[in-house]
Amino acid sequence: MAVLASAPGKVLMTGGYLVLERPNAGIVLSTNARFYAIVKPLYDEIRPESWAWGWTDVKLTSPQMSRETMYKLSLKHLKLQPVSSSGSRNPFVEHAVQYAVAAAHATLDKDKKDTLQRLLLQGLDITILGCNEFYSYRNQIEARGLPLTPKSLASLPPFASITFNAEESTGENRKPEVAKTGLGSSAAMTTAVVAALLHYLGVVNLSSLDEDQLQGKKDVADLDVVHVIAQTAHCIAQGKVGSGFDVSSAVYGSQRYIRFSPEVLSSVQNAGMATPLIEVIDDVLKAKWDHERTKFSLPPLMTLLLGEPGCGGSSTPSMVGAVKKWQRSNPQDSLETWRRLSEGNSALEAHLNTLSKLAERHYNAYECIINACSLLPAEKWLERANEPTQAEIVKELLGARDAMLRIRYQMRKMGEAAGIPIEPESQSQLLDATMNMEGILLAGIPGAGGFDAVFAVTLGASSKNVTQAWSSLNVLAMLVREDPHGVALENNDPRAKEITTAVSSIQLE
Structure with missing residues (x-):
């Protein structure tokens, strides 16, 4: 049974630089540009001898980048080891997988541990897709001789393949970088993967996310778990504890945001190789997350x-x-x-x-x-x-x-x-x-x-x-x-749609 989750990109309208320090607030709008993560079992059957194995397989596919990476996941240490890869590694997704699996071990009670073990032994097949809006396709539009209009952008196939920026004009060889538009692709991608995995492994149930819950009128405990794991994975993958507004808006949607105290992540930053990951994640989940968010969206019209x-x-x-x-x-x-x-x-x-x-x-x-x-x-x-x-x-x-x-x-x-x-x-x-x-x-x-x-x-x-x-x-x-909604479970593979919702909702001139 596949689980498909999505999380939005963001625009920080106010609070640039200030939002890095408490108690300054920033207004962040979530957008209709979304990252999708699809999680399903890699194998239909569990081989009888697999219960004795100390590892399982994880496959990560990014069709837009034409990349596929196979990993072994240690069932004891929950560490991913790449086995083969058709491109450079993705630390955001790697940390998301390790921390989400650790969160499942840390939070699920005994009777659910067997189901968890079965799901892990079937392997994890993860596909990630980002809406075109996260990336710059300006060069392709110009190369096709099309005018610089939204209509030209809409004519590109959804989830178009991403070309890499060429070498700098100085002629120096640089690591190829994707030309991005600044909508927070890594935060949206990390959040989508964490949400899909936590739902797939039975840690949270995101299918009950209704309007009331999104407006903060109901208990959002499941979203809070997604938030903590996604923030942790994103910060550690980035190598620094940022303000976190991008992950917060990817989880909860448009908001007025005040950052968390960086100390909540000290246990995971200081964890040595000897500390079991489950303990580290358990600490992070129990830490006092003191970020503040208030509902916000643009006025009508x-x-x-x-x-x-x-x-x-x-x-x-x-x-x-x-x-x-x-x-x-x-x-x-x-x-x-x-x-x-x-x-x-x-x-x-x-x-x-x-x-x-x-x-x-x-x-x-x-x-x-x-x-x-x-x-x-x-x-x-x-x-x-x-x-x-x-x-x-x-x-x-x-x-x-x-x-x-x-x-x-x-x-x-x-x-x-x-x-x-x-x-x-x-x-x-x-x-x-x-x-x-x-x-x-x-x-x-x-x-x-x-x-x-x-x-x-x-x-x-x-x-x-x-x-x-x-x-x-x-x-x-x-x-x-602007689309004020945060993380969501999706019913259909977005690639099946003829035209992305982002495009169809806009009247083109």
């Missing part, structure tokens, strides 16, 4: 748009390193910049929350003024407010814009001080041009900034005009939208 400027992505870890170095060398200035950034983030969050409440209370007035503003540049919005409620809505819209401009100013300042391109000049020009278009509420750089995708939040039906304007500026509007 607003659309998240992402544009790929085609300057190649940036290395987030090296940018974070530069910012930390600047903080150490200039504590006073950096504190002041962070304080102002934090104020801007809080202000933006407050305006968006107020807009959501106003939409709930006065939907007709809200819809009317949003649609009117969608046709005009921001300086003309107030002229269209015909009564006090509409004027109040416009005031909040303009407040959100102002907060975004303050955030961008402080981010640029921080980049200049730290000597890194957080909002490079080319991105500034693009964002300013975008902010001046009709019906644009916000434009900014998500997360750590650099040359990754830019984002915009549009009002009403104005996103169509933005995608056309971006295309003329050599920016490819991606097929990414």
Whole structure:
């Protein structure tokens, strides 16, 4: 019986850099770009002698990368040993497998241990698939002579094969890297694999994830287990304890997030070879995870748009390193910049929350003024407010814009001080041009900034005009939208669909 789980990619709208330190919050939106993991038995039968074996087989397939790796999994130490591989290894999936199996051993009671042993002896067959939106297909579109439009992106086959970035122009040979769009593919992939395995091995039951549970009104204990194991696997595979907002949004969906204390992972970081993995994972599951998350999503009639400027992505870890170095060398200035950034983030969050409440209370007035503003540049919005409620809505819209401009100013300042391109000049020009278009509420750089995708939040039906304007500026509007849902069990193999849901839900011009 196959289990198929999926987890979304993310856009960190506010909280870049700040979210690394408690108690700063970040607003992270989950997207319709999802990673899928399919787990099924490798063998139909268990051979009679297999009960005496000390290991079992694990097969990992990534069709988009044309990679297949066979492993032996030690049933005693729960360590994976690669036997054969058609490409480089995937530490995220390897840690996900080891930790998920360890979590099953640590949590399942005696009568379920036999079932677990049987499932493991049948071997694990794992396939991973990422939506096209995680990767840059700009080169293929240009090579085909197609225009830089969402329609061209939609014409690519779902889960298209991924080409690797060519060598640097300096001619140096580099390890081939996949051209990514900055949606958090490793976090979504790790989360999908952990969720699929924990469900398959009987540790959690994700089939009961209904709307109420996702909105946090019910016990989300099963999701919490997925979260802890996915965070642990992701951090250890990455070699550092990041803020974890990407994994949190992959598990729970869009949210306002405050990071966990890094100490919760000290037992797994300090575990020597002699410490059994089951004990380590048991410690992590029992640790006091103190992250905070509050439900958040964009107000109604607003659309998240992402544009790929085609300057190649940036290395987030090296940018974070530069910012930390600047903080150490200039504590006073950096504190002041962070304080102002934090104020801007809080202000933006407050305006968006107020807009959501106003939409709930006065939907007709809200819809009317949003649609009117969608046709005009921001300086003309107030002229269209015909009564006090509409004027109040416009005031909040303009407040959100102002907060975004303050955030961008402080981010640029921080980049200049730290000597890194957080909002490079080319991105500034693009964002300013975008902010001046009709019906644009916000434009900014998500997360750590650099040359990754830019984002915009549009009002009403104005996103169509933005995608056309971006295309003329050599920016490819991606097929990414906000989807506030986190991890999910899927019924069908996504490859069976003729067109990915991400594409079919978008009206193409």
